[in-house]
Amino acid sequence: MAIIVKKAKLNVFEKVYIFEIARGIVVTIGHFCNSLINPHRLPTLNYPEQKRRLLPNYRGRLRLLKNETGELKCTACLLCVKACPANCLTVEAAPATPGAKRTPARYDLDVGRCIFCGLCVEACPFGAIDMNSGIYELADKDPARFIFTKEKLAQERGPQ
């Protein structure tokens, strides 16, 4: 059904347009002067120099967590590898030593493939990984540097 939009009734003053245009220009001049005199109050963030405060649930780059004794919590159970829809994790277990906790010999993340979905974190039964790292500046010119190894992933850095 067609909707008939009622046109607003303009009074003579508004029909001449010139005065309304002048009013519009006063508004823009106001914004101009305000920005000119108070540039520090503009909402723009000057990105590399100023950084945004991240929320606690912000998903940054994956990170491997450590337990109190400083070892990786990961037991190389490969559940995260199975959960990952983008196939970006490569985990290999170290040869088992009787009595000791199993550890990964290799834990590689290909950030170029990661879609930051967080399924790996949910899949891990040991709470060994999280995405709370607050690391998001991952752009690089060399694709080889998108592969993050175990050592790099264990870097500590919490939400800012």
Added chain:
Amino acid sequence: MMNSDWMFLGTTTARAVFMWGLTLVFILINIFLERKICAFVQDRVGPNRAHICGVRLFGFILNFADAVKLIFKEDILPPFVNKAYYIAAPAVIMTIALMGAAVVPFADDLTVGGFTLPMQALNLNVGFLYILALTSLSVYSLVLAGWGSNSKYPLLSAMRSSAQMISYEISMGLSLVGLVMVFGSVDLGQIVKAQGGLIAGVVPRWGIVVQPLGALLFAVASLAELNRTPFDLPEGESEIIGFHVEYSSMKFALFFMAEYANIFVASAVFAALFLGGWQIPWLTTAAIKEHAAPVFRTVSIVALAAMMAVAALLVRFYRKRPYQWKDLRRIEGPVLLSALGLGALLAVAGIVASYVITPGPIMAALLACGLQMAAFCGKSFFLCAFVILVRWTLPRLRYDQLMALGWKIMLPLGLANLLVTGLVLLLKKG
């Protein structure tokens, strides 16, 4: 050749080069203003990255980065275009844009040692008819670009713009007839000189005071001739497609530079016709020459105050800024402030000099000339800023609204203005 002939040749060249250079400089200034005003009106920061040795001049340096980018971009010549027309169009529009400012006077006649120099690159007695002729010519370049591109959208756009420009040319011409009747001349130099007087001893006899409706009509018509918002249908960058879609690299840049050069020309012409050109209100050339020292002192004091104000703003900004630059830009503050300090020192020296030195006639004449040039540039600058501000205030007209405004409103108003002006002049004569 005689000595005076050489002098004539030299000074004419100098004046022509001055006006030409001024147009080119104003292209840069206008692009800068466009970016910064647009940003500030929309509560954004605007260009603040490009710098030379840390100095960004509030984003002005971005122009040079832009120029480098445009020059080194690939220049594509589409295979389907009509090569001659396609290449000619940007050259034609830029040539016309650079010629426009020639008839605008930028200072009063300079008399040095019995030799009088009109401060106007081209002392034509046809005056602003020359400018109207140039505006008509610039339609050709749009049509050339549209036709030469051999593609639908540019052609449609060229048709749109030629219809628009031809319609508004009539209003533009009509709005000026009233002015000619009042001042009795078409020569811009004469018109500006005629605006020097005062009405009732208070209000300067500027064109905008004696012909307010004419000024309004001329302003609207020249916005339309410039293809600026609210009349930027020829370009229509955001939804309808403009006549330069097939252009790339420097050819495209020429269209843009021509647009900004035309803004300056239109502002200069408007300033000359309606805002008294180089006239400084309440201060005639004779008055400046007579009281050279106090005038110079006042100018120095004003300059000093202005520099202090800018410095205060800068310091405030640098102190309140919640972050630090991590590259060379961090030395910008000290550099700019010391430059301002140097300027302030010069101004103080000027104030002292105005007490010590008694200026001779040549110095007084040069002072008057310089002040008037500054007044002219200042007026043009503010008008350019206004044209740009209007772009970020008003939405674009629909095409039928554009035509209705041109033919049904501006044309009758222009004729009415003519009638009223004629009647008033007749009654005044008695």
